[in-house]
Amino acid sequence: MSANHPNNVEKDKLIQELGYDDHFHEHHHGDKYQTNFLTTYIFSQDHKIIARQFLITGIFWAIIGAAMSIIFRLQLGFPDADMAWLRPILGHWITINDAGIGRLDPEFYYALVTMHGTIIVFFVLTAGLSGTFSNLLIPLQIGARDMASPFLNMLSYWFFFMSSVVMFYSLFISTGPFSGGWTAYPPLSALPQASIGSGAGMTLWTVSLVLFVVSVLLGGMNYITTILNLRTKGMSMWRMPLTIWAFLVTAILGLLSFPVLASGFFLLLFDRSLGTSFYLSDIFINGQALDRIGGSPILYQHIFWFLGHPEVYIIILPAMGIVSEVLSVHARKPIFGYRAMVYSILAIAFLSFIVWAHHMFMSGVNPFISNFFVVFTLIIAVPSAVKVFNWISTLYGGNIRLNTPMLFCIGFVSMFISGGLTGIFLGNSAIDIQQHDTYFVVAHFHIVMGVAAFFGMFAGVYNWFPKMFGRFMNETLGKIHFWISMIGAYAVFGPMHYIGMAGVPRRYYRFDSFDAFKDFDDLNKFITIAAIVTFFGQILFVVNFFWSMYRGRKMTEQNPYGSNSLEWTTPIDAGHGNWPEKIPTVQRWAYDYGKDDKEFIQQHVPLQEGEEPSSH
Amino acid sequence: MIDKNLGPSRYQALRFGLWIAMASITMMFAALTSAYLVRKPAGNWYEFKLPFQFFISTILIFLSSLVIEWAFQSFKKGNENSYKFGILASFLLGISFLGSQILAWKSLTAQGITIDLTVSGSFLYALSGIHAAHVLGGIAALMVSLLTAFLIKFEVSPMRILKFDLVRQYWHFVDILWIYLLIFLILQ
Numbered sequence: 001m002s003a004n005h006p007n008n009v010e011k012d013k014l015i016q017e018l019g020y021d022d023h024f025h026e027h028h029h030g031d032k033y034q035t036n037f038l039t040t041y042i043f044s045q046d047h048k049i050i051a052r053q054f055l056i057t058g059i060f061w062a063i064i065g066a067a068m069s070i071i072f073r074l075q076l077g078f079p080d081a082d083m084a085w086l087r088p089i090l091g092h093w094i095t096i097n098d099a100g101i102g103r104l105d106p107e108f109y110y111a112l113v114t115m116h117g118t119i120i121v122f123f124v125l126t127a128g129l130s131g132t133f134s135n136l137l138i139p140l141q142i143g144a145r146d147m148a149s150p151f152l153n154m155l156s157y158w159f160f161f162m163s164s165v166v167m168f169y170s171l172f173i174s175t176g177p178f179s180g181g182w183t184a185y186p187p188l189s190a191l192p193q194a195s196i197g198s199g200a201g202m203t204l205w206t207v208s209l210v211l212f213v214v215s216v217l218l219g220g221m222n223y224i225t226t227i228l229n230l231r232t233k234g235m236s237m238w239r240m241p242l243t244i245w246a247f248l249v250t251a252i253l254g255l256l257s258f259p260v261l262a263s264g265f266f267l268l269l270f271d272r273s274l275g276t277s278f279y280l281s282d283i284f285i286n287g288q289a290l291d292r293i294g295g296s297p298i299l300y301q302h303i304f305w306f307l308g309h310p311e312v313y314i315i316i317l318p319a320m321g322i323v324s325e326v327l328s329v330h331a332r333k334p335i336f337g338y339r340a341m342v343y344s345i346l347a348i349a350f351l352s353f354i355v356w357a358h359h360m361f362m363s364g365v366n367p368f369i370s371n372f373f374v375v376f377t378l379i380i381a382v383p384s385a386v387k388v389f390n391w392i393s394t395l396y397g398g399n400i401r402l403n404t405p406m407l408f409c410i411g412f413v414s415m416f417i418s419g420g421l422t423g424i425f426l427g428n429s430a431i432d433i434q435q436h437d438t439y440f441v442v443a444h445f446h447i448v449m450g451v452a453a454f455f456g457m458f459a460g461v462y463n464w465f466p467k468m469f470g471r472f473m474n475e476t477l478g479k480i481h482f483w484i485s486m487i488g489a490y491a492v493f494g495p496m497h498y499i500g501m502a503g504v505p506r507r508y509y510r511f512d513s514f515d516a517f518k519d520f521d522d523l524n525k526f527i528t529i530a531a532i533v534t535f536f537g538q539i540l541f542v543v544n545f546f547w548s549m550y551r552g553r554k555m556t557e558q559n560p561y562g563s564n565s566l567e568w569t570t571p572i573d574a575g576h577g578n579w580p581e582k583i584p585t586v587q588r589w590a591y592d593y594g595k596d597d598k599e600f601i602q603q604h605v606p607l608q609e610g611e612e613p614s615s616h
Numbered sequence: 617m618i619d620k621n622l623g624p625s626r627y628q629a630l631r632f633g634l635w636i637a638m639a640s641i642t643m644m645f646a647a648l649t650s651a652y653l654v655r656k657p658a659g660n661w662y663e664f665k666l667p668f669q670f671f672i673s674t675i676l677i678f679l680s681s682l683v684i685e686w687a688f689q690s691f692k693k694g695n696e697n698s699y700k701f702g703i704l705a706s707f708l709l710g711i712s713f714l715g716s717q718i719l720a721w722k723s724l725t726a727q728g729i730t731i732d733l734t735v736s737g738s739f740l741y742a743l744s745g746i747h748a749a750h751v752l753g754g755i756a757a758l759m760v761s762l763l764t765a766f767l768i769k770f771e772v773s774p775m776r777i778l779k780f781d782l783v784r785q786y787w788h789f790v791d792i793l794w795i796y797l798l799i800f801l802i803l804q
Binding site for chain 2: 229293
């Protein structure tokens, strides 16, 4: 196209107006943003800074969410223990009985369980994981200066921050945070008078989650738009690293499912505030019949799980993408079955939308309709198994570096297999009738989407820490952290399968008053002790993280791992815009490891004469 | 849609982003209307006629859509007066739409169909109310366009075309969304 072509003239005008490099020219026009402290570190529009903000906020919430789980595990493992020592922290939620023994308030026990689920699912494993790595890696790995809309990207974080503030505030109100379970089923969530946590706590919970949905939607819009529109020259869809595929599909899932949750919340708010009966019918409180007719809590369950099940994959897909990338880099081998990996991501995403009712086998769903959901639930095992097979095949015969990121990737694969297998049990409605709402379910989802996703997140943090902070995390502490986490997670959730099989129900305040469950007192103690040890293992990570940020070994080379993807072509201390000169043009896929006797060939290296592009 | 001649750019990406946002909003209304369909056969469903104000609203928002399209084409041709008149008219029609919706709700209340009387009524209030909230967003965007039209020197630049185009597309979207909701409610 000639310089005077109308399109070029239009582009030049745009560049003048927009003030930043718009991929039209081969040079960077500079940053249109002022750089004072506030715009650099607080209201930054640089995707790399926003990634750090998401990560540090996620770590903050992870500590709180994990600490909550330790408190309620203490209650379950040692129900007669004196909890008075927690009074300075929990205040009136620790009641002192006549014997001077401190007891955890049962209402607050439920609040802790509810908040633990909400915080970990939404704030840590959605915002902390997807928010961090989508922001960090999308522009860097596709070759873009920043997101399509840096401003909306910044708003995405601050909506998350506001959501966090509201949720945090709800922990301190006199009636306590919401206590009706993270799924917020009506009537506990729809009637302010239903329980102590259903009042202001639930109102704040809902407001917080609505703000969170806005954050997810703003972020997701940006991720999809950036990936589909701002890839550098030569970066075709089939040359993108698997991380980017995973983030793209995750964002699509979020954009299609979170609005459904929002609609459910709107109706819930109407029920709470305007006296409608979308979800309420024939309710009695203290013997008094309420003036509500015609609603159905099952309707809420359908709407909630239409988000809730894709949410599982919103959590696990980014971890899968990270693991695919890190495994390949540190096994020094191309990822096995690249296209199969992409198709399996797409298949999992599609199927995740048509299995939501497997969470409702015990809600009175027609058993014949259940069969449909059983079949599709079990079919999800196929693309999942393809991925597991490909990860193991990537490792097979690889020149494996057993560093911390790699250990966490292997741990992820292990957890995903263990947790996935128990999913096959629960996916069968006939078995689920026995297992529903037992510790078997708790163990299953904690391993497959909790621990596995955390492992993927840890792999990502250890691997890309130098990209974020220009320093390395301590390797020895990292390995100790891995082994405590790996052994600890199995020690916590392994026995839970057993007690779940025996019928021990979840969401009980204490088990020692039931003859049927007395046999499991010792196992509950064991689980609690294992959980405490695992928790302190995570403190190691936090210490390592913040210490390394300032004192870690400095990064001295641009590409320390010998990785092919574009993020390692930027300077060590990349400014806003990522590449000081022109953005590299992509010549090949991201997984040319061990090709033509070269250990690795970066994506921007042109094909040599006679070299065939790698088939994948 | 995407003008392929411009290649990958933020300029194109913003338009694409709007389409994604609209897809997201569509999912929300798909969920609400699905909930309606699931709930209706379960019984305890009170039947009543839609207030005529909803039909007036439809005419108003449809006209507003036509006028904003005319304003957009005028802007691209550099016809300043038509552009200004068009954008003002579509803004006023948008406000009138909201006014007409409020009258419709008042009419429902006057018939005794309050928001908390019956689920069928609650759904009607919820669908039209949540849609009105989205129209309000469009009106805010139209307000910005209006201020731009009357306070900033008239100039046909790609960026201004883009910004106006985004407002126009969103406005058409909330129009189509309302027509879908009305047809849905009539059929039900």
